[in-house]
Amino acid sequence: MNPYNYLYVAGLLFTIGAVGVIVRRNAIVVFMCIELMLNAANLTLVTFSRINGTLDGQVTAFFTMVVAACEVVVGLAIIIAIYRSRRTASVDDASLLSR
Amino acid sequence: MLTIQTPEAVMFWVLAPLSVIAAISMLLVKKAVHSALLLAWIMITLAIFYIAQGAVFLGIVQIVVYTGAVMMLFLFILMLVGVDASDSLTETIKGLRPIAITAALGFGGLLVSLIARASLGRPAVGLDEANSDGNVEGIAALLFSDYVFPFEVISVLLITAALGAMVLAHHQRTVHRPSQREQAIARFRTGSLGRAAGLPNPGVYARHNAVDVPALLPDGTPAPNSISATLKARGDMLESSQFELGEVDKTVREEK
Numbered sequence: 623m624n625p626y627n628y629l630y631v632a633g634l635l636f637t638i639g640a641v642g643v644i645v646r647r648n649a650i651v652v653f654m655c656i657e658l659m660l661n662a663a664n665l666t667l668v669t670f671s672r673i674n675g676t677l678d679g680q681v682t683a684f685f686t687m688v689v690a691a692c693e694v695v696v697g698l699a700i701i702i703a704i705y706r707s708r709r710t711a712s713v714d715d716a717s718l719l720s721r
Numbered sequence: 722m723l724t725i726q727t728p729e730a731v732m733f734w735v736l737a738p739l740s741v742i743a744a745i746s747m748l749l750v751k752k753a754v755h756s757a758l759l760l761a762w763i764m765i766t767l768a769i770f771y772i773a774q775g776a777v778f779l780g781i782v783q784i785v786v787y788t789g790a791v792m793m794l795f796l797f798i799l800m801l802v803g804v805d806a807s808d809s810l811t812e813t814i815k816g817l818r819p820i821a822i823t824a825a826l827g828f829g830g831l832l833v834s835l836i837a838r839a840s841l842g843r844p845a846v847g848l849d850e851a852n853s854d855g856n857v858e859g860i861a862a863l864l865f866s867d868y869v870f871p872f873e874v875i876s877v878l879l880i881t882a883a884l885g886a887m888v889l890a891h892h893q894r895t896v897h898r899p900s901q902r903e904q905a906i907a908r909f910r911t912g913s914l915g916r917a918a919g920l921p922n923p924g925v926y927a928r929h930n931a932v933d934v935p936a937l938l939p940d941g942t943p944a945p946n947s948i949s950a951t952l953k954a955r956g957d958m959l960e961s962s963q964f965e966l967g968e969v970d971k972t973v974r975e976e977k
Binding site: 640684 | 723725729730733734737740741744745747748753756757760763764767770771774775776778779782783786787790791794795798799801802813817818821822824825828829832833836841845846847848850851852856859860863864867868871872875878879881882883885886889890892
């Protein structure tokens, strides 16, 4: 086995996350799929850090985790704000601007 | 030169298919809570991958931050929004699903074939040398020398995110809150004096003191909003009229 196998897993997870963002309609599930994509990117960074023998990839993955945490906080606050005004967490129902 | 031991290979071939299967079923399950649990499993798998690849610090951070904080936040919001807020899984935009799956197959195939054909042109090094002082020490040395400016910027980002969440979660009243006096006046102006005294508990005057029977107001009309909303949603509300007596002397006798 070579370390490139981790990259295949990361690619598959990223693709599945992208499909989830497009297909699912519950805003929270869409959000979880975005988290899955971020995690897949992190796995790529860690794997390349190992392949290259430097820790820079791990530091970048650490920054990605912080950005993901910020994104979760703000995103969930937006979902709560939408839920409060519309009583729904479906991304299809929050379409006031398109009407 | 990096050689991968057999235990890690076994771990990989067991956990990698499991994580991909969990990711696919995350898209297929109906309830959002199940998706959250499957995502937590995927994150634990990734943490094991990190630790196996020499990123011990990141593996622990992954477990603490992702499965600990982020997934609990997700579950918390799910409980707040309502656990039964499940997707109907029907497609609202026609033809979206086949297009999405085709695009995903194309994109995934492209990624996999790219990784399969690409080559760095040098053998994989491994982290034994970089981790010789310990993984945490190595990351700390990088974080506080080369990456100290991004580190400061990311702290600004964290503070901004906390402020943003506070602003978004702040609920501003658009109409002014009615005072007690205005509420009392409004109660008397509903037309019926039955509600003037405030709302009774379920079962009051209804000749049946169970919580699923609406109370009767002093003027004899039932008050359905004396029943808990949960019972009403379940359809467990009884009619109070069926407990009425056949002949009641309804003529009011004035007592001196």
